[in-house]
Amino acid sequence: MSQKTFEFRCPIYGFITLSEWEREIISQPAFQRLRRIGQLAFTNYVYPGAMHTRFEHSLGVMHMATMLYDGIVERSRELLRSTFGYNDEGLGRHRALVRLAALLHDVGHSPFSHAGEEIFPSKEDSGSGKPYSHEEYSAAVIRNRFADVIGSHRANNNYGFTADDVAVLLEGSADTESALFWRGLVTSQMDADRMDYLLRDSHHAGVDYGRFDWRRLVQTIEAVPGVRGGSPALGVSEGGLHAAEGLILARYFMFTQVYFHKTRVAYDHHLKEALKEILPGGCFPSPTEERLDEYLDWDDWRVLGAVKNGGGGEHGRRILDRDHYREIWHTLEIPGPEDEEELREQRGKLGELLAAEIPAKKSWYNTGSSDIPVFTETLARERKPLSSFSSVVSSIKPIHQIRLYVKAEDREKANRRLRERGSDNG
């Protein structure tokens, strides 16, 4: 007997269908928490409509991942069978696993999404001293808060999944076994996460920069054979080439016009500093079993409450009063070693007026093993990287800009100092 299904309205796709099992999963408190985590932090201070949450994005990623999965299976069934040994039952099982991984990929997000990530604690126990990533938080939350609803639901009698199966797929671990191939649907240059956030963020922000022909991608995505003994990869047939190009350009436009907006990143800075005041010890609890409840108790609502009550210190006040730092100078988008001297000079001129130095760094498209393979439609069907077809994609340069900010009240004084030639006010 097939499971009962439930439909959810979605501004991007119309309807998103969930099974009874998946509906129970999203009913868990750790998933409902995503209703209280904004997708884009204080982007709404610049684009007022950008008030959507990780909850609707997570449903959207699951929906998009499923469409992509079905498209790949439709066009590449034979390759998947000969390479990975997938039969119809195996494909059905992996489809269910991909849906769960896509649905749960963000359950570990901190308040205000990526803005809060900068104050994750370091992994002192591992000796690396590196901070935890939000993916590691997600894996920990899945293992500790979804084990029962994944493992014990009667629908799982068809699959025999554990929460660990979902977590390892997100982490990228050998325990994923042959399901690892599908990891690219959740994290790669053409993944469902990226496709959904571009479309959704664009929709809510009220801009068209993030739109691309996703329907064409769904119609042309396929598994492309490996070459020189390498692995098969997720790619597109030649007919999807320009849709793939559109995806890369959409990301470029969204970062330059929305995510890296000079005011938006200033609010990220204020938020990070306010969080340091609000959080005990100045950082989030680590994603260990003992401290996970404490971590999950933090959401946007709680942080905003603390800010409203004055707990965010000077930076919290600036958020409340919309009194953000102002960008006063920035480097070239691609600074070289020769530009370091100019940066030092500007810092020196600003001296005590320099309130924050904020980087904007991103590569738009990487070639190599992660280059989206295009499967030519000639008789000899060859695998060629997208970057070799597209002069637009191969020409987009990465951005590594450093921006200098001052307090609003210091802007005039700072401008005067920068106009002075060769002075040193440090």
Add this chain to the structure above:
Amino acid sequence: MDDSVWNRLGLICSLVEKSKGKAGRTALMKFAYFLKELKGVPLDYRFTLYTYGPFDSRVLDDLSYAEALEAVVGTLVHFSGGYGYEYSLGTKGDQLKERARDFLAEYEQEITAVVQEFGSKTAGELEMISTIVYIDRSAKERESFHSMDELSKKVVGVKPYLDFEDVREETENLHGREYLQAVEAQ
């Protein structure tokens, strides 16, 4: 623009130069992985596993940055069944190497060794070797140990299109060079 960025860009230039124009992007990714994991060079990368082996997009971000600064130049080349890029040093390559001079001097031996040991491998071989190392390191992190057969089986579990005997032979080779940390004494 802290030193670690320039050190990583300088490293890419050095790897490209030592590879004499033969290194593709897959090779550079794996060289960075081997330097970090096999040679202990402190690189701020966080590799996770994909079907094509350990991967961190930040390695390619750095390569794109080096390319944008004209420190390295990629050329599209055709090989059997497909296309890829090969890199050579660009006009600003020496400038970036100079900026990372101290770092490159400190790890010169390790960088040279990685290119010598792995520079002639195909992309497929590098994928296999790096996957063996990755799975071994993951086991070590969990304090879980395996025999060479068990390790080889895990690799074939992830990459079912690989031949078990080929993987077993490479595992033995890596073990003989003391690159594996979670293989139990036989």
